[in-house]
Amino acid sequence: MHQKIKVGIVGGTGYTGVELLRLLALHPEVVLHAITSRQEAGMPVAQIFPNLRGQVDLIFSSPDSTALTECDIVFFATPHGVAMSQARTLLEAGVKIIDLAADFRLQDTAVFEQWYKIPHTCPDILQESTYGLVEINREKISHSRVIGNPGCYPTTVILGLAPVLEKGLIELNSIIADCKSGVSGAGRKAEVGTLFSETSDNIKAYGVAGHRHHPEIVAQLSQLANSPVSLLFVPHLVPMIRGMLSTLYVKIKPEAVDIDFQRLYEERYANEPFIDVMPAGSLPETRSVRASNQLRIAVHRPQGGDTLVIVVVQDNLVKGAAGQAIQNMNVMFGLPESTGLQQIAVLP
Ligand SMILES: NC(=O)C1=CN([C@@H]2O[C@H](COP(=O)(O)OP(=O)(O)OC[C@H]3O[C@@H](n4cnc5c(N)ncnc54)[C@H](OP(=O)(O)O)[C@@H]3O)[C@@H](O)[C@H]2O)C=CC1
Numbered sequence: 263m264h265q266k267i268k269v270g271i272v273g274g275t276g277y278t279g280v281e282l283l284r285l286l287a288l289h290p291e292v293v294l295h296a297i298t299s300r301q302e303a304g305m306p307v308a309q310i311f312p313n314l315r316g317q318v319d320l321i322f323s324s325p326d327s328t329a330l331t332e333c334d335i336v337f338f339a340t341p342h343g344v345a346m347s348q349a350r351t352l353l354e355a356g357v358k359i360i361d362l363a364a365d366f367r368l369q370d371t372a373v374f375e376q377w378y379k380i381p382h383t384c385p386d387i388l389q390e391s392t393y394g395l396v397e398i399n400r401e402k403i404s405h406s407r408v409i410g411n412p413g414c415y416p417t418t419v420i421l422g423l424a425p426v427l428e429k430g431l432i433e434l435n436s437i438i439a440d441c442k443s444g445v446s447g448a449g450r451k452a453e454v455g456t457l458f459s460e461t462s463d464n465i466k467a468y469g470v471a472g473h474r475h476h477p478e479i480v481a482q483l484s485q486l487a488n489s490p491v492s493l494l495f496v497p498h499l500v501p502m503i504r505g506m507l508s509t510l511y512v513k514i515k516p517e518a519v520d521i522d523f524q525r526l527y528e529e530r531y532a533n534e535p536f537i538d539v540m541p542a543g544s545l546p547e548t549r550s551v552r553a554s555n556q557l558r559i560a561v562h563r564p565q566g567g568d569t570l571v572i573v574v575v576q577d578n579l580v581k582g583a584a585g586q587a588i589q590n591m592n593v594m595f596g597l598p599e600s601t602g603l604q605q606i607a608v609l610p
């Protein structure tokens with residue numbers, strides 16, 4: 263009988279942690295071995311999260327639990343800085359790591375420190391890590407033992423632009439990403455800005471002067487374009503719980519105006535199980551991906567002009583976080599990529 267993958271989760275009480283639990287509880291190749299929380303250590307998981315009753319019989323342990331070193335892989339669903347503080351010990355014990363925060367996303371430690379305001383404590387581990395966007399880095403991920411799972415906004419922008427950047431078809435100095443996120447993107451911790459009375463019946467832009475996802479997106483887009491890219495990125499908070507919609511505006515290069523962009527996107531993503539290029543003329547909605555690992559893209563060219571408008575939707579907690587992390591795990595362990603990730607979106 264083959265061995266199942268022993269999984270640990272640090273930060274099992276946050277939104278991405280509980281989403282990992284929801285998905286991994288039914289993953290056929292996984293055994294949940296350890297789940298940590300500082301606040302809830304000693305408490306049965308199913309007592310805090312009744313949706314997991316009968317599915318997960320573990321008890322929360324403290325984040326320094328030795329049970330983590332007995333795992334094959336540990337997911338960090340924690341704030342920035344936690345994964346790098348435990349990475350070395352786990353790697354020495356032969357455990358692979360996927361960090362859902364930003365400790366292993368930015369290769370330039372000066373840029374990391376500028377945006378996250380903490381020193382990077384393991385640049386050597388950062389150097390061997392891989393940016394976990396499977397549709398771009400599949401081969402490298404399959405040989406990696408440390409993955410920086412992409413941010414939610416970056417996932418939509420990078421996958422929305424990869425086909426045109428790889429082929430050098432757009433101007434690199436006028437890219438605009440207008441992105442909207444549901445409130446769960448801000449996590450489960452109590453904050454005035456995410457109170458029901460602050461976020462419902464309201465929409466607002468934030469981080470216009472600068473957002474920590476800007477350098478992450480620019481680094482990846484520049485790599486795809488093989489040239490520096492400039493980006494205007496404006497995130498918005500919208501009154502829904504899950505979901506993200508990004509509208510991307512790019513200028514087509516004069517020599518590319520005759521390209522069939524619909525076909526280009528369909529061909530680029532033809533073999534990608536989690537990317538759906540919508541039929542010409544249609545527009546994706548966030549509810550069409552709710553609770554699923556799908557990312558849907560629509561490509562438009564208003565009035566047949568030289569601006570391409572690309573609309574991308576995903577569930578920020580699934581393809582934007584926990585689902586993408588499990589997709590990475592599947593690739594790292596040589597499993598079919600869709601294992602445990604075939605949920606259909608929930609309507610309404
Ligand atoms: N929400 C989203 O849509 C996305 C989130 N992310 C990233 O994923 C990570 C988790 O996000 P999210 O689940 O929303 O966050 P939450 O605030 O909802 O949860 C954070 C979790 O981390 C634990 N935790 C907090 N501090 C520490 C610490 N110092 N050591 C160990 N555990 C700690 C908390 O539990 P306890 O306090 O009990 O220990 C809690 O379980 C973040 O880095 C976030 O930026 C990435 C993409 C999308």
Ligand SMILES: CC(=O)N[C@@H](CCC(=O)OP(=O)(O)O)C(=O)O
Nearest residue numbers: 362363413414443444445447448
């Ligand atoms: C709506 C909302 O607040 N979203 C978060 C981003 C989501 C996220 O968690 O991204 P990281 O993993 O990079 O922290 C924000 O803008 O800070």
